[in-house]
Every structure is written in structure tokens, then in C-alpha cells.
Amino acid sequence: MVDQNSNYALQTSEVYVHYGKKMAINNVALNFPKNEVTSLIGPSGCGKSTFLRCLNRMNDVIDICNVKGKFLLNGNVDIYSPDIQVETLREKVGMVFQKPNPFPKTIYENVAYGPKIHGIASSQNELDEIVKDSLHRAGLYEEVKDRMDDIATGLSGGQQQRLCIARAIAIRPEIILMDEPCSALDPIATAKIEDLINELKENYTIIIVTHSMSQASRVSSKTAFFHLGNLVEYGETGKIFTKPDKEQTNDYITGRFG
Amino acid sequence: MLYLSLVFVFILSYSFYFYGKKRALSLKFKKNENLSSLPDYYGYYVVLLVFFPAIIIWFFLLIFKSNFQEMFVMSPVLFPDVATWSSGKFGLIMNKISNLSIIVNLSEIDLTVGDKSILKMASESEIIAAKNLANFDKIYGWSNLTLFIILPVLLGFMATKSISGKLNAQPIVEKIISYVIKGSSYIAIFITFGIFFSLVFEAINFFRYVNFMDFFFNTAWNPNRAFVINASEGFDQEALKEAFGFVPLLTGTLLIASVAMLVAVPLGLLTAIYLAEYASSKVRDIAKPIIEILAGIPTVVYGFFAALSLAPFIKDVGEGVGLPVSAESALAAGLAMGVMIIPFVSSLSDDVIKAVPQSLREGSYAIGATKSETIKKVILPAALAGIMGSFLLAISRAIGETMIVVMAASLRANLTFNPLEPATTITTQIVTSLIGDVEFDNPKTLVAFALGLTLFVMTLILNIAAITIVKKYREKYE
Numbered sequence: 001m002v003d004q005n006s007n008y009a010l011q012t013s014e015v016y017v018h019y020g021k022k023m024a025i026n027n028v029a030l031n032f033p034k035n036e037v038t039s040l041i042g043p044s045g046c047g048k049s050t051f052l053r054c055l056n057r058m059n060d061v062i063d064i065c066n067v068k069g070k071f072l073l074n075g076n077v078d079i080y081s082p083d084i085q086v087e088t089l090r091e092k093v094g095m096v097f098q099k100p101n102p103f104p105k106t107i108y109e110n111v112a113y114g115p116k117i118h119g120i121a122s123s124q125n126e127l128d129e130i131v132k133d134s135l136h137r138a139g140l141y142e143e144v145k146d147r148m149d150d151i152a153t154g155l156s157g158g159q160q161q162r163l164c165i166a167r168a169i170a171i172r173p174e175i176i177l178m179d180e181p182c183s184a185l186d187p188i189a190t191a192k193i194e195d196l197i198n199e200l201k202e203n204y205t206i207i208i209v210t211h212s213m214s215q216a217s218r219v220s221s222k223t224a225f226f227h228l229g230n231l232v233e234y235g236e237t238g239k240i241f242t243k244p245d246k247e248q249t250n251d252y253i254t255g256r257f258g
Numbered sequence: 259m260l261y262l263s264l265v266f267v268f269i270l271s272y273s274f275y276f277y278g279k280k281r282a283l284s285l286k287f288k289k290n291e292n293l294s295s296l297p298d299y300y301g302y303y304v305v306l307l308v309f310f311p312a313i314i315i316w317f318f319l320l321i322f323k324s325n326f327q328e329m330f331v332m333s334p335v336l337f338p339d340v341a342t343w344s345s346g347k348f349g350l351i352m353n354k355i356s357n358l359s360i361i362v363n364l365s366e367i368d369l370t371v372g373d374k375s376i377l378k379m380a381s382e383s384e385i386i387a388a389k390n391l392a393n394f395d396k397i398y399g400w401s402n403l404t405l406f407i408i409l410p411v412l413l414g415f416m417a418t419k420s421i422s423g424k425l426n427a428q429p430i431v432e433k434i435i436s437y438v439i440k441g442s443s444y445i446a447i448f449i450t451f452g453i454f455f456s457l458v459f460e461a462i463n464f465f466r467y468v469n470f471m472d473f474f475f476n477t478a479w480n481p482n483r484a485f486v487i488n489a490s491e492g493f494d495q496e497a498l499k500e501a502f503g504f505v506p507l508l509t510g511t512l513l514i515a516s517v518a519m520l521v522a523v524p525l526g527l528l529t530a531i532y533l534a535e536y537a538s539s540k541v542r543d544i545a546k547p548i549i550e551i552l553a554g555i556p557t558v559v560y561g562f563f564a565a566l567s568l569a570p571f572i573k574d575v576g577e578g579v580g581l582p583v584s585a586e587s588a589l590a591a592g593l594a595m596g597v598m599i600i601p602f603v604s605s606l607s608d609d610v611i612k613a614v615p616q617s618l619r620e621g622s623y624a625i626g627a628t629k630s631e632t633i634k635k636v637i638l639p640a641a642l643a644g645i646m647g648s649f650l651l652a653i654s655r656a657i658g659e660t661m662i663v664v665m666a667a668s669l670r671a672n673l674t675f676n677p678l679e680p681a682t683t684i685t686t687q688i689v690t691s692l693i694g695d696v697e698f699d700n701p702k703t704l705v706a707f708a709l710g711l712t713l714f715v716m717t718l719i720l721n722i723a724a725i726t727i728v729k730k731y732r733e734k735y736e
Contacts, residue, residue: 058620090626097624101617104640113635114625164621171625 008075009034009175009205010055010093015069017050017059017229024050026229028069032175032222037197037206039216039237042226043252048209051226052177055079055207056093057086074174091118094168098180100160102152102167107144110152110163111135114171130170138166139196158189165196169204176200178208182215194219213253217241225249259399260320263406267316270410271309274418278304281418282427291423303427306434307417308410315409319402326398331355331391336383354380358388359395457714460707467701468502473708476503479671479682481691481702502705504712506671510588510681514663515656517592517677518599522652525596526603527645533604534611535633546608553601561665564594569666576678584668588681591667595656602652610644611637643728650724654717660685684709 010032017025025047040048059065071079111131121127135141140162182190197219224234233249244250279301285291483501569590576583614637622632668680691706
């Protein structure tokens with residue numbers, strides 16, 4: 001049941017996803033508390049990324065993907081309602097991808113892209129301020145402040161990923177979805193992103209898909225374990241990693257399968 | 259016979275692959291030798307050692323066949339004064355003899371008593387020489403065939419015999435193959451230079467008659483004035499000075515190419531965007547090949563289309579709104595050419611747009627950009643290098659196009675930027691200057707090479723520009 005509790009940034013229930021005839025998500029219900037980090041973990045192909053992509057309707061672009069279920073933003077907005085424009089939804093629910101995907105534009109243009117499209121800044125000064133602030137919050141400003149007009153693809157992988165985070169937060173979303181944001185990065189860059197996630201949760205609700213269980217335990221307060229399209233277990237991260245209720249979860253986190 | 263022996267060279271050398279490989283394998287399994295290379299390489303080793311010597315000798319015998327013929331046929335016994343002949347006379351007689359030899363070869367009749375009407379032009383010794391030549395050809399052919407059966411077999415057995423476990427065939431084979439590969443690429447380069455220099459030498463001949471500056475900066479093109487030859491002084495210098503003004507040809511070419519690009523760029527690019535971003539894969543699979551057919555239509559057909567359908571239509575419309583339109587307008591030729599080069603733009607641009615990583619599209623959608631914003635602000639800029647490349651390729655094609663302009667535009671040079679007037683192009687003038695009955699050393703003919711060289715340099719510059727632009731953007735966007 002969808003709870004009308006406004007402490008949740010996003011509530012989902014009875015979620016089914018099919019790719020053609022193949023079932024990818026089978027009756028999942030999950031609520032995401034505001035200003036907290038929720039990890040989605042599970043073996044490859046368990047549906048965690050598919051589920052994440054339902055939350056900002058990124059699956060819309062895949063023709064064969066069929067999403068059913070209830071998704072409520074802030075307790076009252078049905079994000080799959082025909083009245084909702086998908087662009088407006090994505091303004092509120094940002095996303096960071098597995099592989100850093102900066103646009104082949106300057107660093108400045110990358111961050112200014114979203115604010116320009118959504119008309120967030122009323123003047124050039126304000127836009128500059130937003131770009132600066134976003135880069136600052138993504139922990140990248142000091143590294144790039146002297147080369148804002150350089151092409152972003154020249155940055156290192158970790159810098160590119162932080163730029164993508166800056167790009168996502170520049171439009172002031174409420175929720176940030178992260179799809180294995182560190183899987184293409186080295187340990188140092190990963191540590192930086194994890195620190196960043198810890199800072200960002202002050203202002204944003206973060207939902208992160210990760211393959212690294214240590215990462216899930218480091219950054220998140222809630223964890224959901226998926227297996228074969230089913231939500232096996234959901235709870236406090238500490239509990240999931242120490243005393244899981246389900247045998248399957250225990251097997252996965254102790255490395256016995258997956 | 260010579261070509262039959264080539265077939266033998268191929269078949270025999272190929273069949274030695276199996277023999278060489280078998281030999282290597284028998285060394286390995288029956289004599290327990292360790293092979294230094296993989297068994298296949300011993301097969302290739304034998305093939306190459308048979309094929310290359312044989313093919314080199316074959317080419318040698320083919321190229322020098324005529325020399326052997328001459329040595330055999332033009333003996334001082336038959337033609338006592340042969341040593342004193344000029345090379346022209348020698349060639350003429352040799353040609354006559356080889357023609358006679360075909361008749362001799364075909365008919366079994368005794369030429370000395372039979373129908374002399376065919377042979378009445380030939381002397382006794384020429385007829386004997388023709389018979390000798392026919393015999394020579396027979397012998398040459400048969401011995402050639404025999405040689406190229408024996409030689410490959412001999413080489414093959416020798417090469418196979420030389421196989422031992424210690425022989426490392428792989429580096430040898432790879433070295434030979436690498437020379438072959440290198441050689442192939444040099445051939446293309448040499449041919450390019452060959453084409454260039456053949457143009458340069460004839461163009462130099464042209465500039466002996468016509469001043470360089472007059473050619474490139476005069477504004478009147480009347481090549482027929484170069485006919486005027488003064489009996490005492492040769493070419494009329496005044497007429498030459500004014501006959502070959504390149505400027506109207508350049509403007510005509512640019513005018514028609516611009517019209518073509520005005521058609522092809524928007525239509526092609528929008529088609530590419532539709533195909534790559536909006537069309538379902540079913541539509542794309544059908545539409546793309548159909549559009550590409552446009553590029554495959556013979557240009558002469560576009561010429562018909564331009565001359566018979568487009569030009570009258572444009573004339574009617576123009577006159578309807580009170581504009582004077584020539585029956586052979588640059589506009590008609592340019593429009594037809596534009597349609598022809600649409601696929602160059604659309605197909606290549608479609609490929610580069612498709613090649614933009616999906617992650618960039620998703621990145622843009624995830625920020626809440628619409629599809630059209632994503633295309634305008636992310637995808638097209640990312641694909642810009644390839645798109646520019648496709649434009650430049652299309653321009654090169656438009657500038658080099660001949661047939662459409664020959665049929666639909668005009669032959670009269672006209673210095674104008676008005677597309678409703680007739681105009682002519684460089685390529686058209688190359689054609690008309692070569693199809694006259696003027697002798698080859700006349701500047702009216704030679705100008706074709708000067709024009710060709712100019713065209714060559716123009717397209718070369720365009721290509722260099724294309725490569726530079728593509729490189730510059732690629733550095734930026736990767």
C-alpha cells in the first residue's frame with residue numbers, strides 16, 4: 001500500500017517491469033525516505049538498475065520496456081500520470097550514470113545545460129552563480145575554476161563523474177538517482193564520490209545502485225536487496241549487513257553467490 | 259595461351275598449400291620433429307615460394323613478348339635494310355606483319371597462289387615474316403604453357419623439400435605478405451601521382467601558349483577564338499590572350515555547386531536527423547536504402563530530369579511571376595545536382611548521428627531536456643565533425659559533376675551570380691574542349707588539362723579542409 005506519509009520522497013508499490021515478454025521486476029514496493037541514502041544491491045541482472053530507471057522514467061526511451069505500478073513523488077504526484085510531463089519529472093529527479101557521460105562541451109556549458117533548458121537563471125550572473133555553486137557542491141570547483149572553458153571530456157574519469165553530479169544538481173532536483181556511479185572509477189575517485197554522497201544527502205534524497213557492498217554500507221542508511229526481479233529484503237543498512245532476515249540476503253552479502 | 263598459363267600458376271601454387279602443410283604435419287607426427295611454426299605457415303610458405311617467382315617470370319614473358327617477336331620476325335635475312343629503318347617505319351611494318359599473321363593464321367590457303375587481293379599490298383618477305391610470326395606465336399604460347407606447368411611444380415617440390423622442423427616459416431611468410439600489403443598501398447599512391455603529373459605536363463604545354471595570369475584572371479571565355487591561326491606567325495597572340503579567361507567558369511561552378519548545396523544540406527541533414535533519431539527501425543531499414551538509390555542513379559538520367567522536367571518548370575514558374583528565366587538555367591542544373599548529392603549528406607550524417615553514444619542522449623534526457631533540445635544541443639554538436647565531413651564530400655562531388663551540367667546548364671560561359679541565367683562549369687568545358695576535331699597540340703584542347711589541374715587542386719584543398727576540420731573537432735569531442 002502507498003502510504004500518504006510525506007516523510008517519503010518517493011513511494012512505489014506493485015511495480016512490474018517487462019522487457020518484451022521477459023519479466024524484469026516482479027511486484028516490488030519500496031519507499032525512499034527524504035534526505036537519506038538508499039542503496040539498491042543485488043547480483044547482475046537482478047533488476048536493480050531497471051527499477052532505478054523507472055523512477056525518472058528513463059525506461060520510456062526503450063520501446064520494448066513496459067512499466068506498471070504506482071509511483072508517488074512527495075506523496076501526491078503520480079509520476080506516470082499522463083498529466084505529468086516527463087521533462088518536469090526529470091527536473092525533480094536527477095540521474096547520474098554508470099559511465100561518466102559529460103557532453104562534448106565546455107565544463108561551464110555542461111553544468112549550465114540544465115539551468116538554461118529549464119530557465120532557472122534570470123540573468124547571466126545568476127547562471128554563473130548556479131554553475132559555480134553546483135561545481136562547488138560536487139567538490140570539483142577548486143580543480144576546474146581556471147579552466148571552465150575547457151572541453152569537459154579532457155577531465156579525468158573521477159572529475160567527469162563529479163561534473164555529471166554537478167550537472168545533475170544544477171537544476172536543483174529533490175532526488176538524485178545514481179546507477180553504479182563509481183564502477184568506472186579508481187579507488188581514490190570512488191572515495192571522493194562517496195564523501196560527496198555523504199554531503200549531498202543533507203539536501204537531497206539519494207538512491208544509489210551499487211555492486212560494492214562495502215560502498216552500500218559506507219554511504220547508505222537504507223538498503224534494498226534485489227534478486228531475479230524480486231525485492232528480497234529491505235531495511236536499515238546496518239541490519240541488512242549484519243543480521244539479515246532472509247537466507248538469500250545472507251548468502252549474497254557473505255559472498256556465497258552473486 | 260599466356261592467360262591460360264596464368265590460370266595454371268594460380269591453381270598449382272594454391273594446391274601446393276596442401277602439400278606443404280601435409281609435409282609439415284608428417285614431420286611432426288611421423289618423425290616427431292618439433293615444428294618452429296604452425297603447420298598452416300608451411301603451406302603458405304610453399305605457396306608464396308611458388309607463386310611469386312612464377313608470376314614474376316610470367317609478367318616478364320608477357321611484357322617482353324613483343325620484343326621477342328620483333329627479334330624473331332624482323333631478321334636481316336628477310337629485310338636486309340632493317341637496321342636503317344626509323345622507329346616509325348619499323349612499327350608500321352611490324353603492325354602490318356602482325357595483321358597479316360592473323361589472316362595467315364586463320365586460313366590454311368597457300369598465300370602465294372591463292373586469293374592475292376587481301377595480300378596484294380604485302381611484299382613476299384612480309385608474307386614470310388607474317389607466317390614466321392604466326393609460328394612464333396604458336397611456339398611461344400605452347401612453350402609458355404609448358405613452362406608454367408613445369409616451373410611451379412618444380413618450385414613447389416623444391417620448396418616442400420626445404421621444409422624442416424627447424425625452418426621457421428612464419429616470419430618469412432609474414433615478411434613477404436607485409437611487402438605485398440605495402441606494395442598495394444604504394445600502387446594507389448603512385449597512381450595518384452601519375453594522374454597528377456600527367457595533368458601537370460599537359461597543363462605546362464598549355465601555359466606555353468597562354469599566359470598564366472591571363473588564364474586565371476581574365477573574365478571572358480571564348481576558346482573558339484584560339485582557332486584563328488595566322489599563316490605566318492602561328493597563333494594570333496591577341497586572340498589567345500582573350501580566349502581563355504577562367505573566372506566565368508569558376509563562378510559558374512561555384513554558383514551551380516552552391517545551389518546544389520542549398521538543396522542537399524537542409525534536406526540531407528533533416529533526413530539524417532529523422533532517420534537517426536525519430537524513425538522507427540523498420541522505417542529506417544526501408545527508407546535509408548531507398549534514399550541511397552538516389553546516389554546510384556546515373557548522372558545522365560539526372561541530366562534528362564533537369565533538362566526536360568526541371569528547367570521548363572522553373573521557366574514557367576519564373577515567367578509566371580514575371581522573372582526572366584533562361585531555358586538552360588544554373589538553377590535547374592543545381593537543383594538536380596542537389597537531389598543527387600542528398601544521400602551523400604543524409605547517409606553519412608545519419609551514420610555519425612547514430613554513432614553518438616546513447617549515454618549522451620540519456621545524460622541529456624536525465625536533466626529533463628526534450629528530444630529536440632537533446633538533438634540540437636548535444637547530438638548535433640557531438641556529430642558535427644562527421645556532418646561537416648559529409649558536407650565537404652558533397653561539395654567535392656558537386657564541383658566534379660559533369661553530366662548534369664552538360665545536359666541542363668549551358669555551354670556558354672557567363673559571368674553571373676544569378677541562378678536564373680545560364681552558366682557553365684569547369685567540367686563541362688573540359689568535355690567540350692576535348693570532343694572537338696581540333697588537333698591535340700592546340701591550346702583549345704590543351705586547356706582541358708589546365709582546367710583539370712585546377713579542378714584537381716580545388717578538390718584537393720577541399721579534402722584537406724575536410725580532414726583538418728574533422729581532426730580538429732575530433733580532438734575536441736573525444
